[in-house]
Amino acid sequence: MADDDHGRRAAAVFDALGLAYEKAFAHSEAHRASLEWLLGRLPPGGRVLDVGSGTGHPTASALAAAGHDVLGIDVSPVMVELAGRQVPGASFRRADIRDVPLQDGSFDAVCVYFTLLQMDRAEQSELVRRLARALRPSGSLVLATVPLDVEGVEGVFMGQRVRVTSFAPEDVVALVRDAGLTVLSEHRVMFAPAHPDAVPEPHLFLYCARAGA
Numbered sequence: 001m002a003d004d005d006h007g008r009r010a011a012a013v014f015d016a017l018g019l020a021y022e023k024a025f026a027h028s029e030a031h032r033a034s035l036e037w038l039l040g041r042l043p044p045g046g047r048v049l050d051v052g053s054g055t056g057h058p059t060a061s062a063l064a065a066a067g068h069d070v071l072g073i074d075v076s077p078v079m080v081e082l083a084g085r086q087v088p089g090a091s092f093r094r095a096d097i098r099d100v101p102l103q104d105g106s107f108d109a110v111c112v113y114f115t116l117l118q119m120d121r122a123e124q125s126e127l128v129r130r131l132a133r134a135l136r137p138s139g140s141l142v143l144a145t146v147p148l149d150v151e152g153v154e155g156v157f158m159g160q161r162v163r164v165t166s167f168a169p170e171d172v173v174a175l176v177r178d179a180g181l182t183v184l185s186e187h188r189v190m191f192a193p194a195h196p197d198a199v200p201e202p203h204l205f206l207y208c209a210r211a212g213a
């Protein structure tokens with residue numbers, strides 16, 4: 001089992017936020033654009049893993065509506081309950097992704113939208129390596145994060161106490177490449193969550209693929 005401090009803290013933060021998180025981030029055009037990119041690459045009925053699936057919107061809902069077979073994993077029981085109710089066409093499981101065994105080559109696409117930020121750096125690198133291996137050859141991965149060179153920084157996010165770890169943008173790219181993925185394109189934007197206690201934050205979206213067979 002993974003060190004549980006991260007899992008417990010992440011679950012507590014997102015149990016408390018629930019739908020408020022979805023509302024604050026719903027207007028992200030960069031998130032929507034990355035989903036359009038994925039939709040353009042997936043085969044019919046593609047198998048997709050959504051890591052840290054939150055409320056199911058916008059990721060699982062957009063992919064399931066297009067006929068894909070989506071499995072969302074989230075450590076927060078509240079998020080999993082909301083996602084199951086809001087997106088009945090996808091499957092959701094409450095688990096810490098660090099503890100979920102992943103079969104090599106078993107997904108056509110993997111989504112990682114803002115899920116890494118409460119893990120330490122070694123865990124983030126190890127998880128992206130495992131996710132890369134879980135992709136079939138030529139499969140697609142979208143990784144979105146807040147690219148800041150910070151390690152274990154305590155802060156307040158939408159009124160919740162959080163401890164955040166991330167990497168500078170070039171180091172996120174290096175992490176993904178070291179995991180064996182090709183970065184096909186990247187998109188950097190500043191995003192202002194629609195919440196009185198949130199401040200604008202940098203977002204980095206990496207559009208990636210596993211090498212072909």
Ligand SMILES: C[S@@+](CC[C@H](N)C(=O)[O-])C[C@H]1O[C@@H](n2cnc3c(N)ncnc32)[C@H](O)[C@@H]1O
Pocket residue numbers: 007010011014021025051052053054055057058073074075076079095096097098112113114115118
């Ligand atoms: C910032 S939210 C993003 C939700 C969704 N991906 C989105 O972009 O709308 C991060 C989500 O990842 C989940 N999470 C964080 N650490 C996790 C872990 N170790 N295993 C599974 N889920 C995790 C949180 O519970 C939360 O729902």
